[in-house]
Each structure stands twice: as structure tokens, then as C-alpha cells.
Amino acid sequence: xxxxxxxxxxxxxxxxxxxxxxxxxxxxxxxxxxxxxxxxxxxxxxxxxxxxxxxxxxxxxxxxxxxxxxxxxxxxxxxxxxxxxxxxxxxxxxxxxxxxxxxxxxxxxxxxxxxxxxxxxxxxxxx
Numbered sequence: 001x002x003x004x005x006x007x008x009x010x011x012x013x014x015x016x017x018x019x020x021x022x023x024x025x026x027x028x029x030x031x032x033x034x035x036x037x038x039x040x041x042x043x044x045x046x047x048x049x050x051x052x053x054x055x056x057x058x059x060x061x062x063x064x065x066x067x068x069x070x071x072x073x074x075x076x077x078x079x080x081x082x083x084x085x086x087x088x089x090x091x092x093x094x095x096x097x098x099x100x101x102x103x104x105x106x107x108x109x110x111x112x113x114x115x116x117x118x119x120x121x122x123x124x125x126x127x
Contacts, residue, residue, distance in 0.1 A: 007055035007063055015051055015119060024060065025120045031062035032113055039064070040106045043073045049112035050089045051119060073106055091115060091125040 011028065014020070020028075032054060039046055046053075047069040055063045094111035096104045118126045 004063060004065060008057045009055070011051035011054040011056060011116070011120070014056060015123060019123065020120050025117065027060055028054070028062055028120065029113065029117050032064070032116065035062070035064045036109055036113060040073070040109070044070055045073045045106060046070050046109050048089065049109055049116065050092045051116055054116070091127050
């Protein structure tokens with residue numbers, strides 16, 4: 001376990017309480033994609049990206065949290081069978097997870113980010 005700095009709220013609460021400007025949406029998605037690039041560069045799949053796992057502060061700084069379902073994306077024999085379909089909150093699950101594929105890629109996190117962007121723009125989950 002590790003400690004993170006205190007953040008005041010999360011994206012889920014922000015989406016529920018106010019309409020986000022296009023500038024805010026762009027800045028939040030930019031930060032989310034930068035964080036995802038860092039994770040994926042380290043061969044880590046988050047597997048549970050959703051608005052409540054994106055923490056925010058008053059400066060609009062964004063931090064990704066809840067790495068409880070994160071796994072290595074490296075494909076080794078030791079890892080075979082390690083990827084389960086029980087990942088990600090339903091509204092943010094990629095199609096390959098919904099179709100119970102046993103192997104999936106970093107694309108599952110990208111799908112989740114797209115769902116989060118759609119929710120930021122519309123104010124409600126897409127699915």
C-alpha cells in the first residue's frame with residue numbers, strides 16, 4: 001500500500017454537481033491520458049478507470065487512484081489465466097471484457113477513458 005496526497009473531490013462528484021466547460025473537459029482528459037501513458041509505459045493495466053477513481057483538487061490537478069485491480073500487461077507464462085473478466089465497473093467496461101475474452105490489452109483502459117469523456121460532456125453515463 002502507499003499514501004497519496006489529499007485531494008478534495010473526485011470526478012464523479014464534480015460531474016453530478018456541475019456542468020463542466022469544454023476547457024475543463026479537455027484539461028481533465030489530457031491529465032488522465034498522461035497518467036495512462038505513464039501506467040502503460042510501465043506495462044500496467046489499471047482495469048478500473050471510472051470517474052470516482054479520478055481525484056481532483058481546487059487547482060484542477062487530477063490523480064488516478066484505486067489500483068486494486070491493476071495488473072501487469074506483460075504476457076508471461078506465469079501470468080496466463082491471471083486476467084479475469086471481473087474487472088472494471090460495468091458502465092466503463094470495454095467490449096472485450098463484456099464478451100469475456102480471457103486476454104485483453106491496454107485498449108481496455110482507453111475505452112474507459114472514452115466513456116469518462118462522454119460522461120463529462122453529457123453529465124451521465126453512456127451505457
